[in-house]
Amino acid sequence: MNSPLNPSTMRVCHISFSFLIGGIENMVVDILNEQSKTIDTHLVIVNDTYNQEIIDRISAKVHVHFINRPQGNPNPFYIFKLWYLLFKLRVQVIHCHSPKLIMFLLPFKNKCIYTVHNIGISLKNLNRYKKLFAISHAVKEDLSKRGNLKSELVYNGIHFDRFEKRSDYNLQHGEVFKIVQVSRLLHEQKGQDILIKALEELRLQNHLPEVELHIIGDGPSEGYLSDLIAKHNLGNTITLTGPKDRSWIYSDLKNYHLLVQPSRFEGFGLTVLEAVAAGIPVVASDIDGPAEIVKNMPGAWLFENENVSQLTKAIKEVITHYQDDKIASMCLNDIAEAKHKFSVVATAENYLKHYQLINYNK
Structure with a gap:
């Protein structure tokens, strides 16, 4: 026995x-x-x-x-x-x-x-x-x-209670729409290059607010991503901010309108869960790990893996939901759903x- x-x-x-x-x-x-x-x-x-x-x-x-x-x-x-x-x-x-x-x-x-x-x-x-x-x-x-x-x-x-929650879901006229991506700079897995290309597509769209992207983290792809940002003339739109500690994640993630996780493969997707805890919507590639977390969550959008156009479309939909005042209830429901399970x-x-x-x- x-x-x-x-x-x-x-x-x-x-x-x-x-x-x-x-x-x-x-x-x-x-x-x-x-x-x-x-x-x-x-x-x-x-x-x-x-x-x-x-x-x-x-x-x-x-x-x-x-x-x-x-x-x-x-x-x-x-x-x-x-x-x-x-x-x-x-x-x-x-x-x-x-x-x-x-x-x-x-x-x-x-x-x-x-x-x-x-x-x-x-x-x-x-x-x-x-x-x-x-x-x-x-x-x-x-x-x-x-x-x-x-x-x-x-x-x-995660510790849901340690995350400060977003409270203002109004997107004012002329306000910059802030996107964040948090992970190791390893584009072969984490797909930062896919997001950079989507930002170039967004720049060509009409009737959208100005968009700003902060990529949080460090790693071996930093030089490659810097060159890619420069190649697409997105230096004024995208910033590689370096790594942030847990206190920053707990207090500052809520200051963004959206987290995007464009990974090519992922066993789980902890940053997706952290965004949900901070009360902000999520766009993630439709791969097993992240999809398992956010399935049935109204404040989460999935796009076909590596499909830049689908990612661009999903970001536009999130912006539209902010403009239509629909995003707050979606995100609040997601917090309750995730807290029960994770x-x-x-x-x-x-x-x-x-x-x-x-x-x-x-």
């Missing part, structure tokens, strides 16, 4: 290679902070690549450990340092957030679980984990179809329930 773990004595260690500002790291911080309210919670960062700003967001109840391995360094010293720490901590569950970690943790493999945060990831060695978790039906189905791998669905979630408190609790049910002795 599988004896459930006792929550009062449960010790869980989350582990990642690096810990920079990004959607996965923000999600892990929220889960850590929630779980630390009821269990002994640890975070191990293997590499010396981490951002102090996001570390500072972690609750003082969470024990944070740094292995400080130089990225890619093959010296076995760092592996032994990691093993020694895990033996000393005597954790019952090792919750991994990087797929290759299992190869560093083979002596502990019966304790290792992994959350799959995206579709299309390499399936190599995933069968070595004790259990896999998927953040959406899209990820769950991807694992099943490509690798015949079983996983448990645990939705990502609370980070529920996310953390669901993981705890699964931790208790796994037999780590087999």
Whole structure:
């Protein structure tokens, strides 16, 4: 028989290679902070690549450990340092957030679980984990179809009450219509180039207000996107603002009229959910992750993946709904719908329930 773990004595260690500002790291911080309210919670960062700003967001109840391995360094010293720490901590569950970690943790493999945060990831060695978790039906189905791998669905979630909500849905004559896109600057996945091309189409439309786009984030596509903006003469319309911290997301997302997420593929789409929490409408590509979040939400529009003209049309429809005073009720309904399904408190609790049910002795 599988004896459930006792929550009062449960010790869980989350582990990642690096810990920079990004959607996965923000999600892990929220889960850590929630779980630390009821269990002994640890975070191990293997590499010396981490951002102090996001570390500072972690609750003082969470024990944070740094292995400080130089990225890619093959010296076995760092592996032994990691093993020694895990033996000393005597954790019952090792919750991994990087797929290759299992190869560093083979002596502990019966304790290792992994959350799959995206579709299309390499399936190599995933069968070595004790259990896999998927953040959406899209990820769950991807694992099943490509690798015949079983996983448990645990939705990502956010703290809805931390988001300041938009209250003014009037679009005054002459007011600039402000669009925001938040993600890593990695256009091959996140599709910022699709949005830039749509902004060029919008500029050619008649009877529309002036439009302004802020692209939030950093990443390897920054130079490419800067060149693309210049190529289309959109320097006065589009701004690459760099990354913003969580306090900015909580307080400033509401100041935009619309969030657009034009990703080519996405396991979930946390920024889509954050826009809903801030009370602003969303336009997203009709791919599994984001579509799973916003289906049946009246304040969300989906467009065919990579279809610039459809994206342009969707943005125009949102502007029209602002002008017709219809957008407020749509967004308020969306907040209630999303809060019921995507609370980070529920996310953390669901993981705890699964931790208790796994037999780590087999």
